[in-house]
Amino acid sequence: MKTLTVNLGERSYPIYIGSRILESDELLARHLTSSQVMVITNETVAPLYLERVKQRLTGKETAEVILPDGESYKSIESAMIIFDRLLAGKISRDASLIALGGGVIGDLVGFTAACYQRGVPFIQIPTTLLAQVDSSVGGKTAVNHPRGKNMIGAFYQPQCVLADTSTLDTLADRELSAGLAEVIKYGLIRDLEFFEWLEANLERLLARDAEALAYAIERSCLNKAEVVAEDERESGLRAILNLGHTFGHAIETGMGYGTYLHGEAVAIGICQAADLSRRLGWLDADSVERIVSLLARARLPVTPPTDLDADRYLDLMAVDKKNVAGKLRMILLERIGRATLPMAVDPELLRATLNEYGRR
Amino acid sequence: MKTLTVNLGERSYPIYIGSRILESDELLARHLTSSQVMVITNETVAPLYLERVKQRLTGKETAEVILPDGESYKSIESAMIIFDRLLAGKISRDASLIALGGGVIGDLVGFTAACYQRGVPFIQIPTTLLAQVDSSVGGKTAVNHPRGKNMIGAFYQPQCVLADTSTLDTLADRELSAGLAEVIKYGLIRDLEFFEWLEANLERLLARDAEALAYAIERSCLNKAEVVAEDERESGLRAILNLGHTFGHAIETGMGYGTYLHGEAVAIGICQAADLSRRLGWLDADSVERIVSLLARARLPVTPPTDLDADRYLDLMAVDKKNVAGKLRMILLERIGRATLPMAVDPELLRATLNEYGRR
Structure with a gap:
């Protein structure tokens, strides 16, 4: 496993890159300080990797949201679905969100984490090549507006990025x-x-x-x-x-x-x-x-x-x-x-x- | 006129307090660096003070949004109306937003400014006592969710706060x-x-x-x-x-x-x-x-x-x-x-x- 660091002072965070690092119990635990966790993913990724992630979360109060797959779901409507589930579950400001999926999920969950109760911690688990090399790193989060890509968003850094290269085996x-x-x-x-x-x-x-x-x-x-x-x-x-x-x-x-x-x-x-x-x-x-x-x-x-x-x-x-x-x-x-x-x-x-x- | 400062390092900003300071051409100009400005206000405040503010904006490309009055409009739907108007007007990331009104307008516009293109500058012109003493100062911005007050928001500081005490003459x-x-x-x-x-x-x-x-x-x-x-x-x-x-x-x-x-x-x-x-x-x-x-x-x-x-x-x-x-x-x-x-x-x-x- 390789570890790179994004150097941003108090907002610095590590990027872990390696094969099968999702099977490590220690990595995710190191960056999850709270007892409440919500995993947000999509219908393509959930059957492949959701259980593997949840196995790393034993002992936590865990919730999940599974959205349809696709760029058209990188929208304020999807963000509202997540906010609604967070509030219905009485999930508090010290909870962590986990973005499990490609760039759409990462950008959407990052934006949701930036805005929920004015900011909760989140972790990026990118499962596409595009998300692993680009969108999961750097803290640009956003949803699209019908008039323009990424027009509603925030600069908001994750706690860490966990790029498991073995997830690319299942990529189209x-x-x-x-x-x-x-x-x-x-x-x-x-x-x-x-x-x-x-x-x-x-x-x-x-x-x-x-x-x-x-x-x-x-x-x-x-x-x-x-x-x-x-x-x-x-x-x-x-x-x-x-x-x-x-x-x-x-x-x-x-x-x-x-x-x-x-x-x-x-x-x-x-x-x-x-x-x-x-x-x-x-x-x-x-x-x-x-x-x-x-x-x-x-x-x-x-x-x-x-x-x-x-x-x-x-x-x-x-x-x-x-x-x-x-x-x-x-x-x-x-x-x-x-x-x-x-x-x-x-x-x-x-x-x-x-x-x-x-x-x- | 009194000037207080909120000391937040590079995010520090002044609060101007005084009677009829909205009639000063210099104050607003000092904090408006861009050529594009959008004023967001409501149906109660617009007939009273919108023209007075617009008189301070001669030479700028100016747009305005007038929302209905009331806490129920501090919503994601109102934010979407503002995003839509900003994008329809091709208003760019260096534009400034002005919040002219009470706490609802201030919180809503602050949140909109925090998210539009991942952040544009904004100015608070509070016209209620509550906004002048509390909500316009400190950078807490938010909209409400049906399940909870201020649940969707950001910490985002204004460029300045302009509290004209004479606006309280018209307050209910x-x-x-x-x-x-x-x-x-x-x-x-x-x-x-x-x-x-x-x-x-x-x-x-x-x-x-x-x-x-x-x-x-x-x-x-x-x-x-x-x-x-x-x-x-x-x-x-x-x-x-x-x-x-x-x-x-x-x-x-x-x-x-x-x-x-x-x-x-x-x-x-x-x-x-x-x-x-x-x-x-x-x-x-x-x-x-x-x-x-x-x-x-x-x-x-x-x-x-x-x-x-x-x-x-x-x-x-x-x-x-x-x-x-x-x-x-x-x-x-x-x-x-x-x-x-x-x-x-x-x-x-x-x-x-x-x-x-x-x-x-």
Whole structure:
């Protein structure tokens, strides 16, 4: 087992990464101080891992909520279901919540924990690659609003993250690929060596080689932990973690939550961001090709949906959180391994990317 | 004009108290750094003060939301209306929200500001006595859940508090009295001298003597600011601000939000807490009588509603935020001017208070 630390002063916490660490009685107990615990998961994950987690909770007063699976349940309505169950169970402010599932469960439970009685402790047990490498680390919690992804949320850190890599054995191929989009993102924004390792080892990851997956998860978390430690509340640097997300969120909101997996929408968005970076004269055509090619090898979509035209994209991107005073901002690439957040994007070049990249 | 400071490190902020300070162009401008502003108020306050505030916002891109008046609108549904208007107006993360109204508006807007895009700045302009002396100061924000008061919320500090005492000229008598419940509370929990001043000057406050009101507001805010500076997130001391609130919240939830004003429910709750403190041998009967008498002189209710019996009270109090691991906790009085939070309350004595105090 590897242990990384997210360094945030009094809000610091460990990320445990390893195979079958959910079978350890000691790990979870170390971070559960209260006698009341609520586990929140979904209908896909519950039959696979809920009992295993509950076996670690003997002696605690335990409640559980099992939600339907899918991005459309990352909503204020789901949060209200959890609040209702917490209050009906008279669960007090010293209780702990456990998020058992992918990014939707983690973001939703984190937000619920941030707001319940103005804040209760929570633990992340991510069971998808995407959640293990990205959403469970760093304290960004949120639910979606019909007008925009992650628009209602909080910065709220967990007590610990428990990433059991053996849970990926049961992950659908499509979910594995979606996670790889965020893994590739870390290489692109700040870790050229990792990007090159991914180019050399992608097939091992797709074949679920345990050693390769563990390495990719650890290196991704290390990158994320370093960025988050420098800029917890995204006043600057942290925004680079959003490469591809401005386009990607527009795709997710515009096509309806759940049509594309988050990682799939991000993959398309990374391609569009690379194309725009090329139009700005930063990336050369070969680099764009390398990026698109690696994402395609990871079995991710690399062309935007035909249903969204440029005007609709621009309308959806106008509510992005990075925008300042009406100016559209997004993360772009200076080169592979180095991201940047320009103060404003030339609207004509952006429109050219939206009209031309991946369209025929 | 008086300026107090709530000392919370990088989250410190000023409270401005004075007559007609809403007519100053400079004060609000000092704390509004962004070009986008949304003012949220209610149907009672809007005709009185909305234009006055908007006159201070010339040159800004300004939006407004006017909600119905009343505690029943301190809800997740109201928060969703505000989120929807913010997103429809493409209002970005650097915008400011302004809460113009009483405690319901202040708590609701504070919570909305805490969650919108994971946090935007906000300013409190309290227009009721209760909001000026209590709810606008200290960063406790929340909405109610049908099962409990303030159960969904955040600790989130404003940029400043602007308490214009002249807005109290238009306040209903009943609202003025409700505010006095919280004013009297400060004397009871930590300021005997202030309690004695209130005994001597209550009629001046009821007659809306401007000088007396300004003094009572300033002294209340000073007490609150000191407590909050010592314990922002209520890990200990801050709980004393909740004298009477465990009983009071049960009354509000049990009778339906809006039947009693918050201050009215707190007044009854303070009497019950005093009665229970007497049963514990801390307060003598004369002190209880002084407390009940001052609240009654302030034209506040001092006997509990006949509709709530002891079992219902106990059920409602079981979700109080101060409870730990199933043990009921509440603020009591050692003497006038000194509050305490015992680790647990003797259930028999509590039941005696619920069955006997104010019942015939």
